[in-house]
Amino acid sequence: xxxxxAERTPVDEAIRQISRSEISRVGKESVEIFQACGRxxxxxxxxxxxxxxxxxxxxxxYAVRAEDTFGASPTNPVILRLVGEVDIGEKPCCIxxxxxVRVSTGSALPEGANAVVMLEYAKEIEGSVEIYxxxxxxxxxxxxxxxxxxxxxxxxxxxxLQPQDVGVxxxxxYSEVEVIRRPKVAVIATGNELIEVGMNPEVGRVxxxxxxxxxxxxREMGCEPVYMGIVEDEFGKxxxxxxxxxxxxxxxxxxxTSVGKRDLVPEVVEEMGEIIFHGVSMKPGMPTGFGxxxxxxxxxxxxxxxxxxxxxxTFFPEILAKLTGVxxxxxxxxxxxxxxxxxxxxxxxxxxxxxxxxxxxxxxxVRTSGSGILTSMVKANGIVVxxxxxxxxxxxxxxxxxxxxxxxxxx
Numbered sequence: 001x002x003x004x005x006a007e008r009t010p011v012d013e014a015i016r017q018i019s020r021s022e023i024s025r026v027g028k029e030s031v032e033i034f035q036a037c038g039r040x041x042x043x044x045x046x047x048x049x050x051x052x053x054x055x056x057x058x059x060x061x062y063a064v065r066a067e068d069t070f071g072a073s074p075t076n077p078v079i080l081r082l083v084g085e086v087d088i089g090e091k092p093c094c095i096x097x098x099x100x101v102r103v104s105t106g107s108a109l110p111e112g113a114n115a116v117v118m119l120e121y122a123k124e125i126e127g128s129v130e131i132y133x134x135x136x137x138x139x140x141x142x143x144x145x146x147x148x149x150x151x152x153x154x155x156x157x158x159x160x161l162q163p164q165d166v167g168v169x170x171x172x173x174y175s176e177v178e179v180i181r182r183p184k185v186a187v188i189a190t191g192n193e194l195i196e197v198g199m200n201p202e203v204g205r206v207x208x209x210x211x212x213x214x215x216x217x218x219r220e221m222g223c224e225p226v227y228m229g230i231v232e233d234e235f236g237k238x239x240x241x242x243x244x245x246x247x248x249x250x251x252x253x254x255x256x257t258s259v260g261k262r263d264l265v266p267e268v269v270e271e272m273g274e275i276i277f278h279g280v281s282m283k284p285g286m287p288t289g290f291g292x293x294x295x296x297x298x299x300x301x302x303x304x305x306x307x308x309x310x311x312x313x314t315f316f317p318e319i320l321a322k323l324t325g326v327x328x329x330x331x332x333x334x335x336x337x338x339x340x341x342x343x344x345x346x347x348x349x350x351x352x353x354x355x356x357x358x359x360x361x362x363x364x365x366v367r368t369s370g371s372g373i374l375t376s377m378v379k380a381n382g383i384v385v386x387x388x389x390x391x392x393x394x395x396x397x398x399x400x401x402x403x404x405x406x407x408x409x410x411x
Contacts, residue, residue, distance in 0.1 A: 008286065009277040015318050017276050017290070023322040024295035026181045026249050033169050036161050038222060039179035040326050045155040048173050050145035051375075054092075055109040058372070059140040062100040062122050062129050063113035069134040077130040086110060100129045106372075109141060116140035147373050148172065155378065158326045158410035164377035171374065183223045183323045186245035187214050189230045190238065190256040190265060191303060196230065210254040210301075210308050217312055218252075221320060238268045246296050249323055252312070255303030258287040266291075269298050285311035290319075297322065321411060330407040336382070338363035338401050344393045346386040355380035358401050381405050 009017070028042035057063060064080060072078040085102040086092050092108040095101050100117075101110045109116075114137045121133035148154055154172065155165055161179070169177055194208045201207055208230055215225035226248050231241040233256055245251045256265040257278070266278050266289050273293030278300070280288050284307035289300035297319045301308045321327035330336070338356075341364040346352040355376045356363040363384060366376045382401035386392055393399050 008279040008281045010281050011314060014277050014280050014288075014290065015315065018297070018315060018318045018322065021276055021290075021292050021297065021322065022295060023292065023297050023319070024249075025325055026183050026323050028178050029181045030176045030178055032176055033166050033174060036166055036169070036177050036179060037163055039161050039177075039182075040222075040324055041155055041157050041159045041161060042178040042180050043157050044153050045169065045172070045174070045177065047148045047150050047152045047154050049150050051148035051168075051171050052142060052144060052146065052372075055144050056142050057103040057105060057107050057109055057116045057140065058142045059116050059118050060104050061102075061116045061118045061140065062131075063095065063103045063110050063116055064100045064131070064135070065095070065097060065113060066115035066135050066137040066139065068098060068100075069115070069117060069131050072131045072134045074132045077132050078134075080129050080131060082124060082127055082129050084110075100131075114138055114141070142372060147375050154375065158408055160326070160328070160406045160408060162332070162405045164374060164404075167374050168378050180324050180326070183250060183320065184226050184248040185218045185223045185250045185252060186226045186228050186248040187211050187218070188228045188241050188245055188251065188253045190233060190253060191230070192233050194230045194255070209305055210303065213305065213309060214252060214254065214301075214312060217309065218316075221316065223250075223320065233264060235264050235268060238264055239272065242268055242272060242293070242298070246294060249296065250319060251293075251296060251298045252301060252316075253298065254301045254308055257289055257300040257302055263287075265289075265300055269293065269300065273298070280311075282311070282314065285314065288315065290315065325411045327409040327411060328406050329409055330403055332403050332406050334403050336401050336403065337361075337398055338382075340365070340384075340393055340395055340397050340399055343395045344384060344386060346390060346392040348391055349388050351388050352386040352392075354384045354386060355404075356382050356384050356401060358382045358403070358407075363399060363401050377404065381407060 069078050080100040083099045084093050086107045088104050088107045092110040094111040095113050115135040117131050123130045189208045189211045193206050195205050218225040231237050253265050256263045269291040275291045278289035287302045288311040291298045301311050338358050338361050341362050344354045355366040366380045382403050384399050
């Protein structure tokens with residue numbers, strides 16, 4: 001065993017060896033969308049219908065036939081007959097030539113109308129409306145399917161669902177969604193000196209701090225920890241514990257990974273399966289090892305707490321990628337620098353949150369980005385904030401982008 005440990009593997013090479021290992025992937029399950037945030041999509045999401053599924057007003061004002069307003073101006077207003085009102089949630093009426101209907105932002109557009117005149121360019125007078133500005137067809141209208149078209153792939157397999165994704169799922173009629181099952185990860189602590197949390201330590205005994213620490217870290221990564229307890233440094237007991245732990249998707253063993261006479265864990269794993277590496281070129285964490293038994297990954301972590309948690313954060317993400325088929329390249333909330341593919345305009349005195357897609361160092365603003373277009377938050381993976389004192393950013397300018405979703409690579 002000393003010989004195996006002496007052959008220390010560089011950290012990056014150790015991660016590559018994990019990525020090349022034959023590891024069984026976890027299955028999928030259906031969850032309610034209220035619990036779907038943070039889960040990995042197991043299949044593409046297809047739009048069941050158009051969003052919005054009807055033409056609606058994008059402004060408070062008057063629904064009209066655009067042709068009826070042509071030539072309108074403050075000095076030569078067009079007068080239309082006011083024939084009703086459509087509030088939000090009400091079924092629309094129908095208008096004919098020369099007529100108008102009062103509408104609110106979000107209310108259904110009356111049949112026959114094809115534009116909305118904003119309130120500030122109109123005035124009601126004794127059952128009629130004076131129009132002081134002409135509108136073009138479909139001006140101030142959010143058209144059916146403007147956000148999502150029926151049959152469109154809205155979210156792709158492998159995406160880690162964010163709150164805005166859940167909002168789109170809801171708008172498309174999905175109450176449940178297929179996601180990758182959370183991997184179950186067994187945690188085994190080894191060492192004759194260990195005692196459980198809550199027990200009073202005696203001379204020579206050590207409280208098992210690694211297990212609760214690792215269980216929290218495992219849960220933080222979207223997995224389900226399964227604590228298997230403390231196992232003595234005895235080959236048969238260690239073998240039985242590992243065998244039992246193979247009912248989960250992955251196994252983590254802390255302690256017993258060095259080269260002392262009681263460091264038996266690598267020997268157990270080697271007998272039951274295959275040791276891929278044992279001993280890495282990192283400090284702390286040198287005794288870290290990794291093996292595979294029956295397609296299940298087994299991560300061997302040092303017993304000292306700092307070495308244990310650092311090695312976990314170094315190697316477990318790649319194990320998780322193998323289990324789920326999705327590798328996280330960058331985390332939501334990270335800030336990256338990118339060059340704009342085109343200008344982002346902004347009004348002075350207004351802080352603008354521009355949605356962008358970052359790829360290969362280029363930030364491309366999302367073209368359809370109205371406040372009601374939720375898919376602009378789904379298609380985008382980052383936000384560029386234009387401060388109040390600037391009138392936008394220019395094409396080619398280097399800007400800071402805050403990621404609003406995990407960037408992933410589907411394996």
